[in-house]
Amino acid sequence: MKAVRLHGIGTLRVEQPDEPVTPDGWVRIRVVSAGICGSDLHNFQQGRWFAWLPVTPGHEFFGVIEDNPNPGSGLAPGQRVVADSRVWCGECPACQREAYNLCEHLGFVGEVFDGGFAQYVVLPLKNVLPVPDDVPDDIAVLSEPLGVALRVVNQLGVTEGAHVRVAGGGTIGGLAALLLHRLKHCQVHLQEPNAERYQLLSSLVPFEPAQPYAFAVEATGKEAVLSTLIENIASGGRIAMVGIFHQTAQLDVNALVEREITLVGCSVFQDEQRQALDLMASLASELRAIMAPPVPLEAVPDTYAQLVAGNSAWLKAVIMP
Ligand SMILES: [Zn+2]
Numbered sequence: 001m002k003a004v005r006l007h008g009i010g011t012l013r014v015e016q017p018d019e020p021v022t023p024d025g026w027v028r029i030r031v032v033s034a035g036i037c038g039s040d041l042h043n044f045q046q047g048r049w050f051a052w053l054p055v056t057p058g059h060e061f062f063g064v065i066e067d068n069p070n071p072g073s074g075l076a077p078g079q080r081v082v083a084d085s086r087v088w089c090g091e092c093p094a095c096q097r098e099a100y101n102l103c104e105h106l107g108f109v110g111e112v113f114d115g116g117f118a119q120y121v122v123l124p125l126k127n128v129l130p131v132p133d134d135v136p137d138d139i140a141v142l143s144e145p146l147g148v149a150l151r152v153v154n155q156l157g158v159t160e161g162a163h164v165r166v167a168g169g170g171t172i173g174g175l176a177a178l179l180l181h182r183l184k185h186c187q188v189h190l191q192e193p194n195a196e197r198y199q200l201l202s203s204l205v206p207f208e209p210a211q212p213y214a215f216a217v218e219a220t221g222k223e224a225v226l227s228t229l230i231e232n233i234a235s236g237g238r239i240a241m242v243g244i245f246h247q248t249a250q251l252d253v254n255a256l257v258e259r260e261i262t263l264v265g266c267s268v269f270q271d272e273q274r275q276a277l278d279l280m281a282s283l284a285s286e287l288r289a290i291m292a293p294p295v296p297l298e299a300v301p302d303t304y305a306q307l308v309a310g311n312s313a314w315l316k317a318v319i320m321p
């Protein structure tokens, strides 16, 4: 079969590895589509989450069960499924209380074992989520990032109809803006320097001019952006943090203390991917609009290069193996 293999920092190749065998407790999936995530690019450039190499990346994918050697698991061949990207230990204190996103040994599909940038992939049963019948094939691949964006909305604890500043219109910032508008009826002001991206998102969400705000989303991972959010947010305000920072940030901590500003972290999701699957049919046209035309596996190294250069107007690059 064909697969994209990551061999080290900056080295990605399309290869023909053997098809995976299906261990007990795992299922074999034919991949229909897979999404390239910012964290895939981050790992490709910096090797931050290398667990072993070479590895097939890809934690956002949609496919069809081909083989399930586990009787009674309720997943028949032909069932449409997506991957839950989190790989948790099941034993640490966080796992004991089912906060798997906070597992002490958390890893990801496509890092600790081969992921979905391939024609076939095997997954543990606990990482397989069935796709509801009303979700069209072409958008199902977005369930993972939509789950992350829903986690951001939940962690923000926003008041219905509130003014919200969203910094960063990438996949997660853009989807969070969409969810804040659609689910919480918020008045969203988006900060996104890429004009094409801003335009694309503003065709889906009626963005407001800048207003005073008590809620914000930090989806850039940039110190200067976070500092400005802290400086301008109302006292008592709350900032949901989802951008990955490349270095340690210097912050005006006294502003947080004196003005009782809350920074709240948002890591992957807890039950939000499942909730996102139930929402997707109602967001189909918006979700479709943010996806780039799909590319084959052969084009993935070039697509990575374009995404690293940062010149995509779309919010999600999609692979169809
Ligand atoms: Zn992702």
Ligand SMILES: [Zn+2]
Residues within 6 Å of the ligand: 088, 089, 090, 091, 092, 093, 094, 095, 102, 103, 104, 105, 106
């Ligand atoms: Zn754990």
